[in-house]
Amino acid sequence: AQSVTQPDIHITVSEGASLELRCNYSYGATPYLFWYVQSPGQGLQLLLKYFSGDTLVQGIKGFEAEFKRSQSSFNLRKPSVHWSDAAEYFCAGGPTGANNLFFGTGTRLTVIP
Amino acid sequence: GAVVSQHPSWVICKSGTSVKIECRSLDFQATTMFWYRQFPKQSLMLMATSNEGSKATYEQGVEKDKFLINHASLTLSTLTVTSAHPEDSSFYICSAPRGGNGETQYFGPGTRLLVL
Numbered sequence: 001a002q003s004v005t006q007p008d009i010h011i012t013v014s015e016g017a018s019l020e021l022r023c024n025y026s027y028g029a030t031p032y033l034f035w036y037v038q039s040p041g042q043g044l045q046l047l048l049k050y051f052s053g054d055t056l057v058q059g060i061k062g063f064e065a066e067f068k069r070s071q072s073s074f075n076l077r078k079p080s081v082h083w084s085d086a087a088e089y090f091c092a093g094g095p096t097g098a099n100n101l102f103f104g105t106g107t108r109l110t111v112i113p
Numbered sequence: 114g115a116v117v118s119q120h121p122s123w124v125i126c127k128s129g130t131s132v133k134i135e136c137r138s139l140d141f142q143a144t145t146m147f148w149y150r151q152f153p154k155q156s157l158m159l160m161a162t163s164n165e166g167s168k169a170t171y172e173q174g175v176e177k178d179k180f181l182i183n184h185a186s187l188t189l190s191t192l193t194v195t196s197a198h199p200e201d202s203s204f205y206i207c208s209a210p211r212g213g214n215g216e217t218q219y220f221g222p223g224t225r226l227l228v229l
Contacts, residue, residue: 009154036220043117044157044206044220090156099145099210102219103156 002027004093006104013081014112021076021107023065023091031093033074034101035065036090050074051054051097061085086111116140117209119221121214126197127229134192134224136163136207139215143209144189147179161205163190195226 005024013019027032032051036044048059055067065076074091091104115200120135123199136146144165160183162170169182179201181193194201206223 034218043222044208046217049217097210099147099218100159100162101147101157102159103149105156106154 002093002095002102004030004091004102004104006089006091006107007048008107009105010108010110012110012112015083016080019076019078019081019085019109021089021091021109022103023076024072025074025093026072027095030069031095032097033065033067034092034094035059035063035076036092037061037073037092038082038090038106040113041113043064047076081109081111083111083113085109116211117207117219117221119205119207119224122222123225123227123229125227125229128198129196132194132197134194134205134207134226136190136192136209136221138188138209138211138219141209141211143190143211145210146184146190147208147210147218147221148190148192149183149206149208151189151206153204157206160192165190165194171200194226197226199228202228 003026020075034049035047038044047063048057050057050067058064063078090106090107093102118137119229146163148160151157160175163182163184171177184190208218208220211217
């Protein structure tokens with residue numbers, strides 16, 4: 001079955017520290033992969049997406065993610081976290097683009113001063 | 114700015130009543146919209162695909178008579194929770210794709226429903 005897994009429910013990092021949020025997918029073929037951020041009272045915002053090509057994709061707000069087929073992973077990274085990055089992060093996949101997305105369970109990021 | 118809006122942002126209703134939630138694409142047309150449901154501390158679950166001019170497509174396990182979807186125009190889809198019960202309390206989110214192959218999905222801010 002198609003699925004996306006985020007192993008970490010909650011992560012706490014210090015401001016200025018690096019960040020990596022894990023995402024693993026299970027699909028028959030290479031899916032379209034996305035990372036979204038959800039802040040209270042706001043809609044899901046797309047951080048970045050991978051369709052094909054370069055496996056290292058750059059997104060907004062200084063985020064990047066690397067698609068690794070051998071590990072079935074699409075981990076999100078940021079070299080230096082800001083307090084404003086505290087939010088819920090969702091990895092999602094879709095077989096045909098951004099329609100019919102399968103979401104991971106989300107990772108809540110807490111940033112401490 | 115937001116390109117997909119939802120109304121209302123939150124609603125409290127009594128058990129047995131029906132609640133309508135609107136989803137609008139603000140500056141683009143969407144022949145397809147999606148409705149998700151999110152339980153506390155859980156992920157978004159796709160409920161149904163709303164299709165302009167035709168019937169909605171429901172995911173397995175979603176009661177179509179319970180969650181009525183109407184895609185009235187190219188910018189509006191509505192989700193009506195009929196005869197709501199406390200277990201229907203949740204966060205409902207809609208989205209609309211923009212782009213030729215739906216490669217960009219815009220999400221609404223969500224509607225929190227509390228059924229007493």
